[in-house]
Amino acid sequence: MDLVSRFDNLEDQRDAYGFDVSQIGLDARACRRRCESVDANYRGRWEAAIASIARAGDASPSIVTHGERRPSGDRARPMRRISRMVMGTRNGGEDNQAPKTVNGAPAPEVSTAAPTVAPPPRVDKNGRASGSFKAMIRRGVPAEHRPVIWPLLARLQGAVAHDEEYLRSASYSLPRDDANARQIEMDLARTFPGNTALRIVHSDISHGDDDDDDDDAVSDGNGDMVPSVPTPARGSTAHKNALRLMLRAYSATHPATGYCQGMNYVAAFLLLVIGPERVADAYAVFAFLLDRVLYPRTYDANLSGAHVSLMTLGALLEKKFPRLHAHMSRHDCSDPSLFATDWFLTLMCKSLPAETAARVWDTVLSEGSKVLYRASLALLKLAEDRMLRGDHAGSVLEALNHETRDCHDRERLLTTMFHGIGSLPMRVVMRAQVKSVSVVNNQLADRFNRRSTSRK
Amino acid sequence: MEGTIVNKKLVLLGDMGAGKSSLVQRFVKGNFEDYQESTIGAAFLTKTMPELGLKLEIWDTAGQERYHSLAPMYYRGAAAAVIVYDVTSPESFARAKSWVRELMRQGNQDLVMALAGNKADLAAGGDGSERKVSAEESQAYADENGLLFLETSAKTAQNVNELFTALAKKMPRAPPPQQQAANTVQLGGNASAQGRKRASGCC
Numbered sequence: 137m138d139l140v141s142r143f144d145n146l147e148d149q150r151d152a153y154g155f156d157v158s159q160i161g162l163d164a165r166a167c168r169r170r171c172e173s174v175d176a177n178y179r180g181r182w183e184a185a186i187a188s189i190a191r192a193g194d195a196s197p198s199i200v201t202h203g204e205r206r207p208s209g210d211r212a213r214p215m216r217r218i219s220r221m222v223m224g225t226r227n228g229g230e231d232n233q234a235p236k237t238v239n240g241a242p243a244p245e246v247s248t249a250a251p252t253v254a255p256p257p258r259v260d261k262n263g264r265a266s267g268s269f270k271a272m273i274r275r276g277v278p279a280e281h282r283p284v285i286w287p288l289l290a291r292l293q294g295a296v297a298h299d300e301e302y303l304r305s306a307s308y309s310l311p312r313d314d315a316n317a318r319q320i321e322m323d324l325a326r327t328f329p330g331n332t333a334l335r336i337v338h339s340d341i342s343h344g345d346d347d348d349d350d351d352d353a354v355s356d357g358n359g360d361m362v363p364s365v366p367t368p369a370r371g372s373t374a375h376k377n378a379l380r381l382m383l384r385a386y387s388a389t390h391p392a393t394g395y396c397q398g399m400n401y402v403a404a405f406l407l408l409v410i411g412p413e414r415v416a417d418a419y420a421v422f423a424f425l426l427d428r429v430l431y432p433r434t435y436d437a438n439l440s441g442a443h444v445s446l447m448t449l450g451a452l453l454e455k456k457f458p459r460l461h462a463h464m465s466r467h468d469c470s471d472p473s474l475f476a477t478d479w480f481l482t483l484m485c486k487s488l489p490a491e492t493a494a495r496v497w498d499t500v501l502s503e504g505s506k507v508l509y510r511a512s513l514a515l516l517k518l519a520e521d522r523m524l525r526g527d528h529a530g531s532v533l534e535a536l537n538h539e540t541r542d543c544h545d546r547e548r549l550l551t552t553m554f555h556g557i558g559s560l561p562m563r564v565v566m567r568a569q570v571k572s573v574s575v576v577n578n579q580l581a582d583r584f585n586r587r588s589t590s591r592k
Numbered sequence: 593m594e595g596t597i598v599n600k601k602l603v604l605l606g607d608m609g610a611g612k613s614s615l616v617q618r619f620v621k622g623n624f625e626d627y628q629e630s631t632i633g634a635a636f637l638t639k640t641m642p643e644l645g646l647k648l649e650i651w652d653t654a655g656q657e658r659y660h661s662l663a664p665m666y667y668r669g670a671a672a673a674v675i676v677y678d679v680t681s682p683e684s685f686a687r688a689k690s691w692v693r694e695l696m697r698q699g700n701q702d703l704v705m706a707l708a709g710n711k712a713d714l715a716a717g718g719d720g721s722e723r724k725v726s727a728e729e730s731q732a733y734a735d736e737n738g739l740l741f742l743e744t745s746a747k748t749a750q751n752v753n754e755l756f757t758a759l760a761k762k763m764p765r766a767p768p769p770q771q772q773a774a775n776t777v778q779l780g781g782n783a784s785a786q787g788r789k790r791a792s793g794c795c
Contacts, residue, residue, distance in 0.1 A: 301657060309631065319608075319656070322608075322609060323630050325627045326627055326628060326629055326630040327629070327630070328629070329625065329626075329627035329628070329629055330629075335627070336626070336627055394722055396656065396658055397608075397630045397631075397632060397654060397656045397659070399633050400630065401632070411773075435658075435660070437658050437661075438658060438661040439658055439661055439662065440660065440661075443661065443662075468669065471665055473633065473662050473665045474634075474636075474665060474666070475636075477633025477662060478632040478633050481632050481633065486632060528599050529599075529601075529649065530599055530601075530636075530638055530647065531650035533636055534636070534638065537636060580661060583661065583664070586697070587694070
């Protein structure tokens, strides 16, 4: 399926995801074109890989199954098949232990620092892409194949798949007066409102008062009148309904977490990439990202997991770019909660241009949350020169904002992420996380105490 | 520091959906969207007011309750705060009061605060039946606590520039002595007893 064909009124004004790009500058346009031509170079390999999965039959592109589906014992197989196809290698052994030479087809030229002889393509014990397959994903999954590859990557790592029926019953199970459900309704209209697929087009503006919250009250499906939500218009209902379904189902099945703003963007972005007609696939990836990739409790009542991620980023920033960190500290803006909150709470999909965000998500889905730190550090590095020229908090952070918002050159970002910031061993990240946990817990407890004393 | 332009930090706080982002957008960009993106964490914008020799660094914060834990980072060192509520929502007014209390506890003596009753266009139309918080009640509360008070509408632009301009004029005019505004933790010296007690502990 062609992503582009989903949006009928596609012009130069909109990117392939339906976001407004009419305001971007000439440089950014040139970047986009250049990146698009790079992407096109690799399209053929992916086509072959996808065709091979389809032929194999046992790894249907859709992971929608009835009920739950455990990751099967042969979960590595489709991966190997993809990789083998792509690499042009023939390896009879299932375990890839045979001496591996790149025979026949040359190894694809991966970006700069990749090995010249590709290692055996495979997924590791956690189901994560490794070797040349990992490299292939780093180079970018073509947009039209993401609806297949993203759910596949999640499933290989044990993501649980449910069918749409399951999502519906979960959604219906929310209590009538559920606060999360009310908030979800309110946010449906406030999630990427400028996007072609998600915006509200008033089919009925006879009231002449379209900010008016009350005369557009809508039933949330169980008789509960929910204020503040104008009736979704034609054309945007498929995405809106799928978004509502995903958020309600997640909230219902995760009562401790419920609904937190930020999730709406993650779910909506998945729908833009995967398509509302495959809502169950989108949901599987959604739940995988929230439950397995992001730091635990990222969306909980006081966002404690997000605080941990932010503080960890602060520690990594200080370690990797001491000069920038010192500069930011001097201007009292080195705390990542000032600039990176949405990086973690929306996995950058609200911060970066859509295709750039999708490229980051390709790697997040294949390599895990560490990539988010890499992406964060890469953005800081790319903005470093301009940030260092800033002489107060505002101009320093503005430089970073601009870098992020205008990061249309995804090749440059990805190259910086993986080759521009040096090594980032998981143990370093984990050590920083462990340190952050106790600090965050103390701070949150302290603040809670102060708030409750002041309420007396 | 260029010329006479002084940077000042301004923060917007208030309940979800009260219209913080819409107020900022109206003030900074001069337009209004029926559907404003929900803010994650905080959005950061700047607006230069050359006639006042000011550049406002505006922190527009997320309103959902669970984002509260991030707020201290955004309001620390602020020279001004706008606390926004929705005139059609008593809950949002209660939330506004709790923000006022929290800011007062911070002990920043120089912080200039304004209370903004937003969505005044909804209350003004017809018989005003949608209004749930009266202007008198808010005015009384504001007077009691030494706040500026205006009813605003991001949609019609009513009182939006007035609000920010009034705040800007009320800010201490002299540039802060060596960045004191930026460094919350006021070490000795000018810190009031109250200030010292509450200054730290942000993350």
